[in-house]
Amino acid sequence: MMTKSLLSAGQGFLSIILHAHLPYVRHPEHDSFFEENWLFEAMTECYLPLIGVLDRLESDNVDYRLTLSLSPTLMSMLRDDLLQSRYLEHLHSRLELAEKEIIRTRRQPQFQKLARLYRRFFLNVLNTYQDCYQGDLLAAFQKHQATGKLELITTAATHGFLPLLNVSETAVRNQINLGIATFKSNCGHAPTGFWLPECGYYPGLETLLADAGIKYFFVDTHGVMDASQQPRNGVYAPIACGNGVAAFARDPESSSQVWSTKEGYPGDSDYREYYRDIGFELDADYIAPYILDGITRTNTGIKYHRVTGENLPKEIYNPRQALAKAYEHAQDFIDKRQRQIGLLGATMDRPPIIVAPYDAELFGHWWFEGTHWLECVLRLASEKTSGVQLISCSDYLKQQPSTQVATPSASTWGEQGYSGYWINETNDWIYPLLHKAELEMEKLARVVQGLTLTPLQTRALNQAARSILLAQASDWPFIMKSGTTIDYANKRITDHLARFNYLHDSFRKNRINERYLTALEIMDNIFPHIDFRDYNPSRAGAGFKSSV
Amino acid sequence: MMFLHSGYNSKINLSAKEMLEISQEISRNFTPCYTSCIPELIQKIRLSPRELLDIGEEIGRDFAPKPSYNTPELMLLPVDPGHLHAYWNLGESRATSSEPDNDCKNQLTLRIYSQSVEESTDIETASWFDVAIDNPMTHQQVSLPRPVDDMAYSAAIGKCCADDSFIEFVHSNMIHAPRGRTAWHQDHENSTYCLGKNASGLGISK
Numbered sequence: 001m002m003t004k005s006l007l008s009a010g011q012g013f014l015s016i017i018l019h020a021h022l023p024y025v026r027h028p029e030h031d032s033f034f035e036e037n038w039l040f041e042a043m044t045e046c047y048l049p050l051i052g053v054l055d056r057l058e059s060d061n062v063d064y065r066l067t068l069s070l071s072p073t074l075m076s077m078l079r080d081d082l083l084q085s086r087y088l089e090h091l092h093s094r095l096e097l098a099e100k101e102i103i104r105t106r107r108q109p110q111f112q113k114l115a116r117l118y119r120r121f122f123l124n125v126l127n128t129y130q131d132c133y134q135g136d137l138l139a140a141f142q143k144h145q146a147t148g149k150l151e152l153i154t155t156a157a158t159h160g161f162l163p164l165l166n167v168s169e170t171a172v173r174n175q176i177n178l179g180i181a182t183f184k185s186n187c188g189h190a191p192t193g194f195w196l197p198e199c200g201y202y203p204g205l206e207t208l209l210a211d212a213g214i215k216y217f218f219v220d221t222h223g224v225m226d227a228s229q230q231p232r233n234g235v236y237a238p239i240a241c242g243n244g245v246a247a248f249a250r251d252p253e254s255s256s257q258v259w260s261t262k263e264g265y266p267g268d269s270d271y272r273e274y275y276r277d278i279g280f281e282l283d284a285d286y287i288a289p290y291i292l293d294g295i296t297r298t299n300t301g302i303k304y305h306r307v308t309g310e311n312l313p314k315e316i317y318n319p320r321q322a323l324a325k326a327y328e329h330a331q332d333f334i335d336k337r338q339r340q341i342g343l344l345g346a347t348m349d350r351p352p353i354i355v356a357p358y359d360a361e362l363f364g365h366w367w368f369e370g371t372h373w374l375e376c377v378l379r380l381a382s383e384k385t386s387g388v389q390l391i392s393c394s395d396y397l398k399q400q401p402s403t404q405v406a407t408p409s410a411s412t413w414g415e416q417g418y419s420g421y422w423i424n425e426t427n428d429w430i431y432p433l434l435h436k437a438e439l440e441m442e443k444l445a446r447v448v449q450g451l452t453l454t455p456l457q458t459r460a461l462n463q464a465a466r467s468i469l470l471a472q473a474s475d476w477p478f479i480m481k482s483g484t485t486i487d488y489a490n491k492r493i494t495d496h497l498a499r500f501n502y503l504h505d506s507f508r509k510n511r512i513n514e515r516y517l518t519a520l521e522i523m524d525n526i527f528p529h530i531d532f533r534d535y536n537p538s539r540a541g542a543g544f545k546s547s548v
Numbered sequence: 549m550m551f552l553h554s555g556y557n558s559k560i561n562l563s564a565k566e567m568l569e570i571s572q573e574i575s576r577n578f579t580p581c582y583t584s585c586i587p588e589l590i591q592k593i594r595l596s597p598r599e600l601l602d603i604g605e606e607i608g609r610d611f612a613p614k615p616s617y618n619t620p621e622l623m624l625l626p627v628d629p630g631h632l633h634a635y636w637n638l639g640e641s642r643a644t645s646s647e648p649d650n651d652c653k654n655q656l657t658l659r660i661y662s663q664s665v666e667e668s669t670d671i672e673t674a675s676w677f678d679v680a681i682d683n684p685m686t687h688q689q690v691s692l693p694r695p696v697d698d699m700a701y702s703a704a705i706g707k708c709c710a711d712d713s714f715i716e717f718v719h720s721n722m723i724h725a726p727r728g729r730t731a732w733h734q735d736h737e738n739s740t741y742c743l744g745k746n747a748s749g750l751g752i753s754k
Contacts, residue, residue, distance in 0.1 A: 029600035164625055167721065202626070203724065226727045410626060410726035418628035418726055428687055432635050433613045435623065495604065497613035505611065518593040519603040 012341035012352040013391040020360035021071035023475035040090040046364035048125045049371040051140045064378040065390035067151045069195035072182035084135045095122045151392040153193035154183035161474035163202045170537045192394040199413035206241035216246045224249035226409035236352035240402040247408045254356040266367035270325040276305040326369040330376030338387045427477035445536035461532035464503040471496035622720040629728025635687035665698045697727045
């Protein structure tokens with residue numbers, strides 16, 4: 001049905017999706033732990049400033065639309081008492097450092113101005129966290145969802161890379177179903193959309209998504225361009241998978257404007273330089289209380305320089321100039337979408353939708369001014385004259401049901417667009433181990449079907465399922481390939497699998513040590529309502545596609 | 549020596565020994581400890597961070613994951629339109645056997661079968677190519693000679709015999725390689741297709 005008449009000529013939609021995810025990095029067995037800082041940095045630099053953006057848009061009555069995908073591991077960590085209290089300590093320590101910096105830079109007015117800016121920034125974050133939302137960031141996002149302007153969706157339980165877990169349908173089904181269950185228990189309702197971890201899709205996945213009540217998901221550009229039927233509208237309209245689920249594809253143009261290391265906005269010379277942090281630059285004795293164990297240099301979040309340019313000495317950061325540039329870039333982004341929509345409108349049988357998904361942590365963390373850019377984009381697009389209408393994918397589906405039936409092609413986002421980043425010479429050793437553990441878990445669930453288990457046995461099997469899920473996170477092979485904190489990624493996988501092996505062995509020998517089991521439950525306290533019986537393939541639907 | 553309370557004019561005097569005992573008792577009973585938040589937990593067990601660490605390390609050491617050699621298996625995984633990944637184990641006996649079978653080469657062979665998706669249930673219609681593998685190896689990335697859309701692949705490991713027959717030890721699952729009309733070809737032509745996941749190519753501080 002032609003619905004173009006509903007809109008003025010040249011009008012179309014823009015859907016911005018932020019995917020917020022961090023692996024489960026909670027370590028109660030240590031007083032402080034480096035990788036927990038991933039969460040704290042993201043909260044300080046990305047999630048809380050993003051909440052600030054939403055609060056301002058709301059108080060200014062801006063009619064924006066935004067979709068935010070919250071991973072179950074992130075939701076669990078944001079609601080965790082231990083991490084919440086550790087975060088407050090972290091934030092107070094940043095404030096203390098900013099105070100010290102104001103004193104240290106008293107004879108360097110340009111630096112002192114920035115030190116004062118950081119103090120204000122940390123105080124704002126603290127105020128939003130503690131006073132406005134009482135430490136509950138999810139409540140803040142839910143408040144904005146209630147306005148109808150923010151749509152919350154979720155992803156797989158531990159962000160498992162589904163195309164390489166697909167040797168067992170039960171493994172994939174559990175990642176999906178438990179992800180959705182965690183979302184429901186935290187947000188109070190079921191999500192309509194689903195973020196496939198790493199945009200990793202394989203034909204057939206839509207069946208499991210439909211079974212879980214999902215209406216749409218995202219793939220990278222080539223997932224739709226190489227679909228079983230040539231897409232009539234390219235990536236500017238979703239395709240129907242034929243089972244009530246639609247696939248939206250990433251627009252390459254709006255994507256590269258933000259992602260690309262070369263042409264992307266974040267590389268502009270006026271923006272803050274991420275890699276010049278005082279944690280690596282100041283005297284060791286001075287900075288010791290604010291880095292790891294007082295010895296290992298780490299980011300503090302205080303950075304005084306701007307990108308400046310390739311092979312040039314770094315100049316001092318000028319926040320006013322940077323914010324003006326972010327506004328300019330936002331205007332450029334909207335102008336380009338407007339032109340795109342104008343061109344697309346002439347060839348399409350429906351208003352186009354430009355789908356622009358990004359990692360949430362890019363905004364504010366890697367790209368310090370990114371949250372300001374986003375706020376400007378949302379404000380500009382909400383103006384009646386912009387010709388670009390913001391929309392969520394679920395609202396687009398209600399207005400423009402996808403009519404072309406096709407199956408997307410197997411694809412991922414990232415380097416080369418396929419699974420190669422998650423399976424290569426750096427990380428391929430993990431797959432036989434992950435698949436073997438999954439198979440063992442399914443066997444256990446099948447063997448005990450119909451048996452009455454003691455509460456202790458049930459706890460052991462539930463904990464075994466948690467261990468498997470945590471080992472399956474896509475982050476570990478990603479880190480192994482990117483070459484950053486490889487030792488940590490190796491240890492996470494081997495520790496989680498060792499914990500599974502231990503529980504499996506204890507259960508088989510009927511020698512479950514409650515003290516040890518409790519220790520594992522304390523350390524890996526995610527998914528409190530998990531049911532190991534879901535690993536029984538006959539209950540879940542299907543199981544392992546074993547070799548012959 | 550006796551200590552006097554610093555405030556409230558308390559009349560309780562404490563010896564150093566008493567102070568130490570009280571302090572130790574408080575430490576013992578009230579050191580920050582964790583208990584499980586899992587709902588089924590009935591009897592609460594309190595564990596200090598040190599105890600958690602020790603238990604975690606002991607389990608990590610004693611139950612480290614190891615590949616399984618008991619059951620022969622061969623698993624194929626899709627990588628991209630031009631590559632598959634295979635991993636296998638041939639069971640204890642095959643893995644250690646170096647005796648050549650009569651009329652068969654001692655070289656292990658990974659045979660990759662390909663067939664169109666419509667025919668994927670009928671092994672008779674499959675074509676194949678062989679990849680020589682060394683005995684100690686347990687995995688291999690396989691380049692597809694000519695990536696074709698809508699092909700299904702399976703594999704077997706065995707030995708080729710002089711009469712061109714193939715003694716199969718283990719057969720794999722069946723998979724479909726991704727179609728690759730857009731990204732794969734563009735990438736191989738060094739086009740400007742957006743490869744980076746984000747501006748830095750990394751996630752947060754990973």
